[in-house]
Amino acid sequence: MIEFGDDIREVFLQPGGFHFGGGRTRISTLLGSCISITLWHPARLVGGMCHFMLPSRGQSAGAALDGRYADEALVLFDREVAKAGSRPGDYQVKVFGGGNMLTRADDSSELMDIAARNVESAYALLARHGYRPAALAHCGGKGHRKLIFDLWTGHVWLAHRPLGSVA
Template sequence: MTADIAARRVNIIQGEYKVVTDPNVVLTTILGSCVAACLRDPVAGVGGMNHFLLPGNAQSMTSGGDATRYGVHLMELLINGLLKKGARRDRLEAKIFGGAKTIATFSNVGEQNAAFAMQFLRDEGIRVVGSSTGGEFGRKLEFWPISGRARQYPLTGAETQRTVAAEQKPAAAPRPVESSIEFF
């Protein structure tokens, strides 16, 4: 049995992030104009991925809408999740994927997403060791968070259009975190 077959696949959808320490997990997602940031700490043996729809900044967060759609929110959640599992910020390395211009008549939100992710990581002092962004077609992404291996497959025009349609739907309500606190 090959490592690819033995791996447990965990799909990340828009507005989600996942942090894992299991070397048998591969994180997967499908991206159009969305971006996925794949981060890991190779010494601690922990890594993760997020999938965001829009670049994020303070102004976009205060204009309403679901916070899980924004890069700033999901980048912070991913980094904090890694740190809680033993990662150190100075050892984190990143790979960025997605950000295609999937609809010619729309503004290039994909390019804005990719630029946001790169700037955010620069500002946080996190080294980017690889990226594949832009283009006209979506991608299917596989990321092995412990080894740092990543593989992508280009999507056809029809597959990209399905991805665009899915990205335009409202994000699913975030799942409660196991250690969440409920205020009355």
């Protein structure tokens, strides 16, 4: 149980951000069409979050891994999971985001739905890397999300504001 006065490390992820760790760490981010994936190991009390913007950048041979891209964010997770001496199947996995932020006034179909491509790639990459997402996810729709993830409990809090809603 967290008591008032306990030190909590706050980590805010910008787009492309990635954090993996443990202890009293709270990770938060804001999402539009981007996706955040959370991983949490309930026995070891470690986990992480990514905030990716696009499925892939294509050819990146020799370049440093970049968390702005889903395929590279999953490689970053794989590295941290291996360092923790665990396996992808040991983690509780949740997926958030992919809100359509580019709705046209006439609400007709989009020319390029980046949000839907991000959601699709997240699930495909998770499966390819051996992660099993929980049934709990909050993806798609319209609008933005605020996400808060506490690594000491694995709890994730979500606030969703659909486009056009009043503050």
